[in-house]
Amino acid sequence: MNSSASSVDATNSVPSTSTAFSTESYFQSQKPPPNLEDKCSRIQAFVDRWFNVSTKRVVLVTSGGTTVPLESNTVRFLDNFSAGTRGATSAEYFLSQGYAVIFLHRIHSLRPFSRHYSHSLNPFLDLLSIVSSQSASSDSNRDQIIVSPEHATRLLPVLRAYNAAQDAGSLLQIDFQTINDYLWLLKRVSGIMAPLGRRGMFYLAAAVSDFFLPEDKMAEHKIQSGHGTLSLEMDQVPKVLRPLVQEWTPEGYIVSFKLETDPELLIPKARAALSRYGHQLVIGNELHRRKYEVVFVERADYGNGVSSASTTTTPRKGAGDSRLKGVETPPVLNADVASKQLGEIYRETWLRLDDLVPGDQDGMDEVEIEELIVRELVARHARWLEASKKTP
Ligand code: 9Z3
Numbered sequence: 001m002n003s004s005a006s007s008v009d010a011t012n013s014v015p016s017t018s019t020a021f022s023t024e025s026y027f028q029s030q031k032p033p034p035n036l037e038d039k040c041s042r043i044q045a046f047v048d049r050w051f052n053v054s055t056k057r058v059v060l061v062t063s064g065g066t067t068v069p070l071e072s073n074t075v076r077f078l079d080n081f082s083a084g085t086r087g088a089t090s091a092e093y094f095l096s097q098g099y100a101v102i103f104l105h106r107i108h109s110l111r112p113f114s115r116h117y118s119h120s121l122n123p124f125l126d127l128l129s130i131v132s133s134q135s136a137s138s139d140s141n142r143d144q145i146i147v148s149p150e151h152a153t154r155l156l157p158v159l160r161a162y163n164a165a166q167d168a169g170s171l172l173q174i175d176f177q178t179i180n181d182y183l184w185l186l187k188r189v190s191g192i193m194a195p196l197g198r199r200g201m202f203y204l205a206a207a208v209s210d211f212f213l214p215e216d217k218m219a220e221h222k223i224q225s226g227h228g229t230l231s232l233e234m235d236q237v238p239k240v241l242r243p244l245v246q247e248w249t250p251e252g253y254i255v256s257f258k259l260e261t262d263p264e265l266l267i268p269k270a271r272a273a274l275s276r277y278g279h280q281l282v283i284g285n286e287l288h289r290r291k292y293e294v295v296f297v298e299r300a301d302y303g304n305g306v307s308s309a310s311t312t313t314t315p316r317k318g319a320g321d322s323r324l325k326g327v328e329t330p331p332v333l334n335a336d337v338a339s340k341q342l343g344e345i346y347r348e349t350w351l352r353l354d355d356l357v358p359g360d361q362d363g364m365d366e367v368e369i370e371e372l373i374v375r376e377l378v379a380r381h382a383r384w385l386e387a388s389k390k391t392p
Pocket residue numbers: 001002064081082083084085086087204205206207208209256257258259260285290
């Protein structure tokens with residue numbers, strides 16, 4: 001959901017009378033981005049390579065916000081808040097779990113590994129020191145740059161993991177900017193990944209605009225001021241989750257995110273999305289709590305990766321994080337509720353960092369909620385694969 005887009009729509013435009021785009025009419029009428037084929041060749045080569053390694057699972061991680069241009073020669077566009085933290089962080093954990101990762105991200109948003117040294121939070125120049133040569137004959141060209149020892153300890157595991165991903169060729173990074181780039185890429189990537197069958201996972205964490213300006217309604221040149229207020233009438237972006245699930249990649253394990261600012265809406269909207277699109281899992285998050293808690297909403301039946309044993313698990317606060325406890329423990333289930341809506345049984349599982357380490361704020365710094373999310377997903381994906389072996 002692009003909150004900027006919807007607020008512009010609500011305050012500046014007359015109610016929309018235009019017919020909604022179907023997915024089909026969208027792709028018939030909106031041109032593909034110019035570099036789409038190059039990107040798709042790189043994705044195809046990456047998927048072909050890992051297709052041949054039969055035990056390898058491949059995940060598409062989408063990350064960051066989509067822009068909505070207001071002009072073809074774009075000076076202005078609508079954007080949203082997403083920095084790409086969820087996607088970049090999750091990609092690292094998927095790599096550490098042995099996945100090959102296609103990281104489809106908003107250009108200039110956070111990326112796996114380099115996110116630890118973002119220019120605003122932790123500029124890399126601050127990590128470095130100059131060591132001057134002691135020799136009398138030395139000149140400034142002999143000076144060396146080193147990572148200051150106090151930073152090296154934190155950098156080392158990041159650099160090791162980054163090098164490992166580079167050497168293995170297990171991370172492919174592809175960028176997008178506009179909502180149109182994103183939709184075309186999502187369609188094509190999911191088609192390219194379809195032959196992977198159940199080995200493919202889709203982790204749709206990008207903050208996708210709900211509204212856009214179609215090409216035929218967009219100004220060609222910079223919109224001029226001097227005519228008073230600006231009114232925008234935007235069309236609704238088609239819901240591509242349905243064709244993604246039903247046509248583009250019917251066997252993939254598909255995880256979408258639902259973002260709300262009203263906590264009351266989170267679970268009903270997540271359930272409605274599951275019911276409407278028929279995919280495996282919706283992860284609900286509230287804007288301000290998203291780094292500390294999320295809720296997994298899924299159908300409590302066999303075959304979608306939910307284990308029968310865990311559907312009756314009672315809440316166990318504080319259990320679960322092996323890094324904190326130093327032992328392998330079962331997943332964190334802070335609240336676990338089976339409920340009924342629209343004739344289907346749903347199951348909600350909350351993952352919460354602050355319940356995980358009560359009162360231990362120092363410890364919380366070290367734990368990222370994405371580690372817990374990814375651990376849960378890897379287990380569900382494994383069960384999803386197993387289920388296909390039992391029911392041919
Ligand atoms: C999410 O909900 C992500 O978790 C966040 C991550 C965008 C909140 P950050 O990048 O934030 O770490 O700062 N992504 C999905 C948002 C979205 O567009 N969902 C649509 C909706 O809510 C459904 S596909 O309707």
